Amino acid sequence: MGSPRTLFDKIWDSHVVDVQEDGTCLLYIDRHMVHEVTSPQAFEGLRNAGRPVRRTGQTLAVADHNVPTEGRDKGIADEESRTQVETLAANCAEFGVPYLEMNDIRQGIVHIVGPEQGFTLPGMTIVCGDSHTATHGAFGSLAFGIGTSEVEHVLATQTLLQKPAKNMRITVEGPLRPGLTAKDLTLAIIGKIGTAGGTGYVIEYAGEAIMALSMEGRMTVCNMAIEGGARAGLIAPDQTTFDYVKGRPMAPEGADWDKAVEYWSSLPSDEGAAYDVEIKLHTDEIAPQVTWGTSPEDVIAVTENVPNPADINDKNKAAAVQRALDYMGLTAGQPMTDVKIDTVFIGSCTNGRIEDLREVAAIAKGRKVAEGVRTLIVPGSGLVKRQAEEEGLDKIFKEAGFDWREPGCSMCLAMNADKLAPGERCASTSNRNFEGRQGRGGRTHLVSPGMAAAAAIKGHLADVREFL
Numbered sequence: 001m002g003s004p005r006t007l008f009d010k011i012w013d014s015h016v017v018d019v020q021e022d023g024t025c026l027l028y029i030d031r032h033m034v035h036e037v038t039s040p041q042a043f044e045g046l047r048n049a050g051r052p053v054r055r056t057g058q059t060l061a062v063a064d065h066n067v068p069t070e071g072r073d074k075g076i077a078d079e080e081s082r083t084q085v086e087t088l089a090a091n092c093a094e095f096g097v098p099y100l101e102m103n104d105i106r107q108g109i110v111h112i113v114g115p116e117q118g119f120t121l122p123g124m125t126i127v128c129g130d131s132h133t134a135t136h137g138a139f140g141s142l143a144f145g146i147g148t149s150e151v152e153h154v155l156a157t158q159t160l161l162q163k164p165a166k167n168m169r170i171t172v173e174g175p176l177r178p179g180l181t182a183k184d185l186t187l188a189i190i191g192k193i194g195t196a197g198g199t200g201y202v203i204e205y206a207g208e209a210i211m212a213l214s215m216e217g218r219m220t221v222c223n224m225a226i227e228g229g230a231r232a233g234l235i236a237p238d239q240t241t242f243d244y245v246k247g248r249p250m251a252p253e254g255a256d257w258d259k260a261v262e263y264w265s266s267l268p269s270d271e272g273a274a275y276d277v278e279i280k281l282h283t284d285e286i287a288p289q290v291t292w293g294t295s296p297e298d299v300i301a302v303t304e305n306v307p308n309p310a311d312i313n314d315k316n317k318a319a320a321v322q323r324a325l326d327y328m329g330l331t332a333g334q335p336m337t338d339v340k341i342d343t344v345f346i347g348s349c350t351n352g353r354i355e356d357l358r359e360v361a362a363i364a365k366g367r368k369v370a371e372g373v374r375t376l377i378v379p380g381s382g383l384v385k386r387q388a389e390e391e392g393l394d395k396i397f398k399e400a401g402f403d404w405r406e407p408g409c410s411m412c413l414a415m416n417a418d419k420l421a422p423g424e425r426c427a428s429t430s431n432r433n434f435e436g437r438q439g440r441g442g443r444t445h446l447v448s449p450g451m452a453a454a455a456a457i458k459g460h461l462a463d464v465r466e467f468l
C-alpha cells in the first residue's frame, strides 16, 4: 500500500500513459464530447493531416450553442449559426462520430446530454472543448475543458498532454434549508475564494451539504468550479451517483455493472490523504445568493445591499466596484431586493435540469409573471423537456405567463437569437455575468432557479424564501 491518495490522485494515476522530464503527463482520455463552436478547426486539422478519429465510440457530438429555441421546424434562420451546426453534422458524418442532431429528443446542452446518456461515468477522464466540462466532475470523474488544438489532439490520439494539478478540498457542513440550493452553495464558494481562488487546483467538494445533494445539485456545484478558477471540480461517487447512472443507455450492465460499482467504490479519497489547501464553509452562513457585478465573485446574499465603493479602502478595488456598478446601472448601498428586472432566463448547463424546472414550477404555480417582464424557460435537453411536459410543468409555466422553449444554451451566452438588449436587466440561472455575456450592454444577475422564478413574479430581485 502506498501513501493515502485523493480522488483526483487516483483518477490521474490510473490514466497516465507517459511522464515527460518536466512532469507533464500524457493522459488517456475516456470520453470526448464535441460541440459546434470549438470543433471545426480540429476536424479540419485531421482532414489536412489525413488522420481518422482514433476512437469514435468514445466521442459524442451535439450542437447546443447555436441552435434556436423556437421555430425549429423551419431550420436555423441565422446563417452563421446554420453553418456552424451544418459543419458539425458534416464533420461527424465524415469521421464516423456519433452525432445527436437538433431534432433528436436526446439533443441538448453537451453537459446535460453526457450524464443523461450514461456517457459520463465515475472514475473517467472526460474532456470537451468547453470550459463547463467541469460539470461532469459531479460523478467523481476528472472532467475539464480543452482548447481547439487539444480537441484535435484528443480526436486523433484519445490522449492529452497535461500538467498535474494540486488538490484543494472545499467542505460545506450543515444541512440545506428550504430556499437554499446547490446554486447558492457554488456562488457562495466563489464569493469566498474569488474567481482566481482555484487557479492551479482541482477542487474536491465535500461535507454534509454537498453529499446530501442529488446528482443534479452536484452537477450545479461542479459546473461553476471553473468560475472559481479551478481546472476541475470533483465529488466522490457514492450510492446517489450509482443510482443515477444505473440503467442509462450507455451505462454498463449485468456483471460489468457490478465490477464497475466495485471499482467506483474504491475511488473516494483515502483517510488521511493530503490536500494542498482546505476551505471550510457552513450552511448557517449562506443565504440565497445573487450577483451584483460583472464577475461571479461579485456575489452577496439577497438580503444585503449593493456594495458601496466609499466603504472600500483599497483604491483600485473601489474603482473596480464603481465601474461594475456603472455598467450594471446600480446605486451604491441600494437593497438588492429593490432592483427591478426586465427579463428572466431559466436554463443553461448550470440549472437546466428537471429538478431546476420543478423548483421554478413550485414558485410559479398559481401565480403570474409581473407585467412587462420577459421570460424564457429553456430546458437543458429534449429529454428534460419531455419529462417536464409529462409532469405538467409546461402548463404551470404557461399559465403563469412564462415562455417555454426548445433545448440549448440560448441566452446563457446569446450565440443564438435569444439576447438581451443594451441596458436590459436579467435574473439568470446561468453561470457567467460578464459584460455583454447575454447580449451587448445586457446586465446579468446570477441566481438559483427559485430566485429567478421569484424575480419573475415580483418584477424585481426577491428573496425566494418569501414564497415558501
Ligand SMILES: CC(C)[C@H](C(=O)O)[C@@H](O)C(=O)O
Residues within 6 Å of the ligand: 037, 038, 065, 129, 130, 131, 132, 145, 413
Ligand atoms: C463557446 C464555449 C467555448 C464556451 C466555453 O468554453 O465555456 C461557452 O460554452 C461558455 O459558456 O462561455
Ligand code: SF4
Residues within 6 Å of the ligand: 064, 065, 109, 111, 130, 132, 348, 349, 350, 408, 409, 412, 413, 430, 431
Ligand atoms: S449553457 Fe452556457 S455555460 Fe453551458 S455550455 Fe452552453 S454557453 Fe457554456
